[in-house]
Amino acid sequence: MTLEDFRSETRAWLEENCPPGMRTPMPDDERVWGGKNPVFKHPESKVWMERMVERGWTAPQWPREYGGGGLSRAEAAILTEEMNRISARPPLFSFGLGMLGPLLLDIGTQAEKERYLAPITRGEIRWCQGYSEPGAGSDLAGLQTRAEDKGDHYLVNGQKVWTSYAHHADWIFCLVRTDTSVKHAGISFLLFDMHSPGVEVRPIKLISGASAFCETFFDNVKVPKDQLVGEVNGGWAIAKQLLAHERAMISQLGARGGNRLPPFKDMARRYAGDANGRIADPLLRDLVARQLINDRAFESTSKRAIGSADAAAGVASMLKYYGTEQNKRKMEVIMKCAGYAGLGWEGEEFDDNDLVLCRSWLRSKGNSIEGGTSEVQLNVIAKRILGLPD
């Protein structure tokens, strides 16, 4: 099939199968995350997911045998374009699709692929990731959660923090310590069921009022030994690979502008502009222009970085650092434009946009912390790219 044929077939299929309600902007709470107790808040989101699952298009480039679509890179790009054309919502969100799956495709055994991948594409298992610990934030490799070898199983004890959506997750991919005598070389990568005895989850309330993150406690959790991925004590390399991937994702938050808010320029004109959107105050206007200039340059940089084969850890760190700091700056500029209107917490005296702005501004402060702080990214750039000595 030529790419042109593929495009017209895809277009026709989407036209027929994507329900009208799935072609509208998506509030955060209508995202479909799947899992054993899936929530389909929008009535059409279930059928939309199921139809996409059936074609393997929740994971378009994964092999068909593991539930994927078996598409080439070019075909997958066409699928994305055609979905964007009709503003189709992503049918399924998942740390399995974005993080664990690609990792297993890369380094997993045949058995692991068969066991884990298809359920991910079908949205049957919802995954969370267990990385940070109270004493191991920036110093991730300082993690203390132990996995003791008990012959036929590991016994896991310890505590994770910042586990996104752990309170809704079925399984976790988790960094654990299998050797206490060394630091980086004593870490392993373990998968296990969050419904196992001894797992306890407590959501963390953030300054923005949201609770997407959890503290997760492991008290003598038994994990079968075949659920270890990669080599024993070989988990650090896996962690770094996943982290670079996560950083690239977070760096794009700013470029996307967050999907609950209108684009930055529109927001600025709305709050600081006149009826035509012209910003009369010269200082506010300049603050906005400055950020838009940075946005353009960052956009060009992302394209150039993605375009190049060289997606080294250092470049991911640059994008993560700059993208998140830029997003924070933009939120501060909008807050300056909005004045009192951006300072509402709740209630009818503020409109929805105002309230979302305030919470988004607060939430943006976490961008430069999660996925490795800005300080960690700068360390990485100084070391990996510039070669500055320790």
Add this chain to the structure above:
Amino acid sequence: MTLEDFRSETRAWLEENCPPGMRTPMPDDERVWGGKNPVFKHPESKVWMERMVERGWTAPQWPREYGGGGLSRAEAAILTEEMNRISARPPLFSFGLGMLGPLLLDIGTQAEKERYLAPITRGEIRWCQGYSEPGAGSDLAGLQTRAEDKGDHYLVNGQKVWTSYAHHADWIFCLVRTDTSVKHAGISFLLFDMHSPGVEVRPIKLISGASAFCETFFDNVKVPKDQLVGEVNGGWAIAKQLLAHERAMISQLGARGGNRLPPFKDMARRYAGDANGRIADPLLRDLVARQLINDRAFESTSKRAIGSADAAAGVASMLKYYGTEQNKRKMEVIMKCAGYAGLGWEGEEFDDNDLVLCRSWLRSKGNSIEGGTSEVQLNVIAKRILGLPD
């Protein structure tokens, strides 16, 4: 004598004795530095210095027995006020008056005071200071210039750098290493004649074209042992005392604006303003306003710091850091206002003010390096004031 009597007497004496030409703004090259080969570029500067020397008013608060004026702090303040009232020039500039003299008054022996102080007040000896070395800049205590104990004298070998006006100096106060087995505790403070055999001086050309600093080489320079001040190996405490003093002086450069240039606000209005001095460009106007706001806040801070008894090293570091960085920022803003007019190096196509601006902008870059870099000041603040751990 009451302070009021002192004021009226002082006013009358100044009125009578300060020559008219000494009541005009002073170009840098008309400063009187004294020394064995003194230069009096302005014809009236010699008599003015001599008259002030006679009253001991080149060092108003020093004891009369050492050539000072014997004034109380209150009287000295009145003298300054009265001199400012008629815009009287300082009669004598000297590192002896500002740095070495106060140190000797504080910790010198009777013999040292008798030997060194009076010639300083009379401008007979021009001093320079020998601190930094090529390998010991921010890490001043890493200095390597050796003073070997040869029984009746020290034999000095090594190299100093950034010795201000060493090519015009008669004597040097100099940090030397008398013990190589320890770092800070192996430093001593030595005075010696720059005309001694083995001393060689080479002026350093700066980016601004000026050559006020020198490289100074010591090749088997013999220094009598009685020219060591303080304890052997006790020089580091002396160095720190003098450095804090120097930092406080440098921090005021920005407040004074440098005496060859008009005040910052006038410069900004001259280059970016219309006929009434109003700055039409809103961004340039804001850049200028921002710096003037900082200036006011810094001024208030200097007053508050000087007003308080607590002139700790940390506060001196804050003033040095902020004052010099602020001065650099202001120069950059003026350069932005001046455009091409600020970019002239020499020649008739630029007026004097333009050319002075360009050189002063270049020279300002050194403010945050000399007397301890900004980085060193921040280290000091973090350690001494905030108590952050090493």
Add this chain to the structure above:
Amino acid sequence: MADQLTQQDHELLRDTAARFFGERSPLGAMRQLRDEQNEVGFDREVWREMSEMGWAGILIDEADGGVDLGYRALGTILEQSGRTLTASPLLSTVLSATPIISRAGNEAQRADTLSAVADGALMIALAHEECPRHAPHRIATRAVKNDDGYVINGKKTFVLDGHVADRLLLVARTSCEDDQREGISLFLIDNALPGIRIKRTRMVDSRNAANIRFNNVQIPAGSIIGTVGGGADILDPVLDGARAGVAAEMLGSGQEAFDITVEYLKVREQFGAPIGSFQALKHRAAEMYCEIELARSAVYAALDALDQKARDAAELVCVAKAKACDMLELVSNEAVQMHGGIGMTDEADVGLFLKRARVAQQLYGDVVFHRQRFADLIGL
């Protein structure tokens, strides 16, 4: 009176205030008022105690029942209240509304309000702002003269303590265009007149504010303060006092957020060392220290200038509020960032300072407003 306070007096007042807020109104108290969604928004008992110490009457003449210690003294108290994020009528009643009556109220208005305010028995809110950003003379609310006095129509926003105050100090327009300095008049009115609708706005800092709508509200002719159309001359210097006072509160908040953060840098370990030993964080902490010290100097200079009625008082107020805004934005952001993930949790105190910071920044003009006003004042 104000400038007779000695350095020692100020230090005593500072220590008294620090102890008082630390004991009677620590950060936890603010958190509790927030979590119980307290409708008053501050602790009436704490306010009674503050009033007993004379703080409610600190700007009121002794002849009117106050103690008249001046702006620097009030600033000292506000600075300490900023450290514990204590909400009280200090900002609304004491700093913003009452000075208008002190300066320009007639005998009846003074007698009616000042000693009651000084006793902590009466609260007055300044109903002034109409735009989302501070715009002191952009007043569209109209007061139209009729036989019974004036009829008010319009809408006010972000009225501090608007929903709990007993009286409103209303800024309305009796003539001229909506953004002219001329034609503004001031009125002291009851908050319960027919046609007034008051809605509390739930702000991010959990403090009190309200939107107030006026729909054909009839007020008596005697409500007016000062001359018809001459309100800006009374309002402007009072606003300058309010700006300096808020800047003082911000100074305290910045200092406290900074102190908490420096302490955290000393105890939090990563990579086997306290994170405060990492030079990049040290330098950023040292830079914050400098900015706080500059803001401090600017705030004190402005407060002193107000007490001394110095000619450059307005300029120094701009400097103070501008520096306080920049400082607190920097410090509140750095405080969260340096706390890492902890700083993002509701449980950590630094988030409370971040939230209060942005509200205080907007209050009576943010840095953008004050840089432009400063440039205007000095004729740039």
Add this chain to the structure above:
Amino acid sequence: MADQLTQQDHELLRDTAARFFGERSPLGAMRQLRDEQNEVGFDREVWREMSEMGWAGILIDEADGGVDLGYRALGTILEQSGRTLTASPLLSTVLSATPIISRAGNEAQRADTLSAVADGALMIALAHEECPRHAPHRIATRAVKNDDGYVINGKKTFVLDGHVADRLLLVARTSCEDDQREGISLFLIDNALPGIRIKRTRMVDSRNAANIRFNNVQIPAGSIIGTVGGGADILDPVLDGARAGVAAEMLGSGQEAFDITVEYLKVREQFGAPIGSFQALKHRAAEMYCEIELARSAVYAALDALDQKARDAAELVCVAKAKACDMLELVSNEAVQMHGGIGMTDEADVGLFLKRARVAQQLYGDVVFHRQRFADLIGL
């Protein structure tokens, strides 16, 4: 033609240019021209060699004797020349003046100049600016029509290569007020006409520029390029090309100053360790790296947009020049500061970059100019 160059072509060109400037015109060459106060201000032999490689004709159509490789290719060369601070007629003749003739010159003007320029035999200077800050349409120099053509009166400043060029591309006003976009006309004239007085300005970067005074200069009617009064339509897109080209040079200068500095951080020891091991300096270096990469992306995007005649080319040019200005100001300042005292000496190379930086920042509009122009273009 321009957009047919492949990624490989660009990399080849970059390597060729890097090798050429490194060998034929290293930093020391610039220093020597400066120290000997060379009157030409660049090396004619080096320029001849550059012309032989086709670089003088890089924007000129093949039909006119050039190689027409486009702005991205020229940017690649300028970037490399920025690394060695090489002065040459690339900026004046190739980037600024000749494109006006290419776009709007008549047959005679084209024949007279283009192939000579491409051969490196003719230099043309753009006599445009009249204010100390870039103001493209603020033209007070008047061209008044008479029977013999036009009479020119006025003064031009900062004319790149003005004192060594063979011809002048003069921007003068034939109608309208001094700061209007309409009424500007372009003229190609000889530099040796009676009434023209050219004075070299000795700039801080030791490059060539001149002030030029026109006193009743009679020029022939045939000197005009394009239509009378329609000069801005020709000039503006050429200026955008010049801005992007200068930004490319600045990118190279920033990268080189940064590389020199990072190298110094690795070798300079204080407190018993290379200063590049101190975290505060590491972080500042990493931030500079980010700013350089963003400037790089912006510059390449602008050059590509010019070659593709993209609709948002002007916006992207503003982004490129604005980012290049901010980046180079940061990097040149940090380069000196991180070198400590050494950085202040004339002997150190970083000072040369500092000096060139500020001139390049002003050239065709600094960051203040371009932020405002960007805001205008996008309708803020």
